[in-house]
Amino acid sequence: MSMNGWPATALGDDLRGxxxxxxxxxxxxxAALAAAFAGLGARVAxxxxxxxxxxEALAAELSAGGAVxxxxxxxxxxxxxxxxxxxGAVDFLGGLDVLVNNAGxxxxxxxxxxxxxxxxxxxxDLNLRSVVVACRRALPALKAAGGGAIVNTVSISARTGGxxxxxxxxxxxAFVSTFTRSLATELAPERIRVNAVSPGTIDxxxxxxxxxxxxxxxxxxxxxxxRLGTAEDCVGAYLFLSSERLGGYVxxxxxxxxxxxxxx
Ligand SMILES: NC(=O)c1ccc[n+]([C@@H]2O[C@H](COP(=O)([O-])OP(=O)(O)OC[C@H]3O[C@@H](n4cnc5c(N)ncnc54)[C@H](OP(=O)(O)O)[C@@H]3O)[C@@H](O)[C@H]2O)c1
Numbered sequence: 001m002s003m004n005g006w007p008a009t010a011l012g013d014d015l016r017g018x019x020x021x022x023x024x025x026x027x028x029x030x031a032a033l034a035a036a037f038a039g040l041g042a043r044v045a046x047x048x049x050x051x052x053x054x055x056e057a058l059a060a061e062l063s064a065g066g067a068v069x070x071x072x073x074x075x076x077x078x079x080x081x082x083x084x085x086x087x088g089a090v091d092f093l094g095g096l097d098v099l100v101n102n103a104g105x106x107x108x109x110x111x112x113x114x115x116x117x118x119x120x121x122x123x124x125d126l127n128l129r130s131v132v133v134a135c136r137r138a139l140p141a142l143k144a145a146g147g148g149a150i151v152n153t154v155s156i157s158a159r160t161g162g163x164x165x166x167x168x169x170x171x172x173x174a175f176v177s178t179f180t181r182s183l184a185t186e187l188a189p190e191r192i193r194v195n196a197v198s199p200g201t202i203d204x205x206x207x208x209x210x211x212x213x214x215x216x217x218x219x220x221x222x223x224x225x226x227r228l229g230t231a232e233d234c235v236g237a238y239l240f241l242s243s244e245r246l247g248g249y250v251x252x253x254x255x256x257x258x259x260x261x262x263x264x
Contacts, residue, residue, distance in 0.1 A: 020097065021085075022045070022102055027205055044069045046071040079125070096148065101130070106169040151196065159198075173198075195252065203229065228259075237255045
């Protein structure tokens, strides 16, 4: 115990043994987060779309380091795949304490004039429907655990609208922000806290696909902390919101992690 009664190992102790599913943890923010949970002694179910085998490789690496970790794959444009990943994770973990809904992407930059209905369906299914379906499917396990935490990944673009061609992506993340706040009220009696992390411009494969180096350099120059974020920069906010000890009185919040790119 420290002088103020706060154990120095409070965070690690709190998450040790917790059963955690991180969707979209084959790379980027989710991979950094899954590794951090495993490092703190949590049991971790990882997930990727199944295209690359990267989630399996990371799970094997974490297991070799002594963690309890296994990867599940499923294309989250298909709600049945979402259900199957949640079911597989709950089965492997023996229950669920923390659900991190992180899988998602912009799919493409699509100006309104060339926007096809099939593109709308794809963005909605991946970024929005998958979060609703995962929360619904995980609910019995979270209730059976006597409570827990849901942390959703949204985006700075949910509030700014993003840049040209990202309207549907940005709006899908805004849906998840509002869904987060509403579920927080609904699930509070079950002792399930629901929060979100809203990354700013984070240097992952995401921007390799959707932003030019020039656009990223210009963005970095405008950020008060004078750099893009890293996946690791995002990890602390998720751990805080997942931890009953640290974030146990925090629910319905969207925590912005953006180097000061957006304030208020
Ligand atoms: N990077 C940023 O600046 C930024 C900013 C705000 C919000 N975000 C959000 O943060 C989250 C993580 O993004 P990131 O930057 O870490 O990007 P990333 O490196 O591209 O990782 C995206 C993750 O989502 C998974 N995913 C993508 N499409 C999928 C599909 N159809 N089915 C199942 N899983 C799928 C990927 O799996 P595979 O590897 O198998 O494809 C991967 O694990 C996303 O929700 C993103 O929208 C990112």
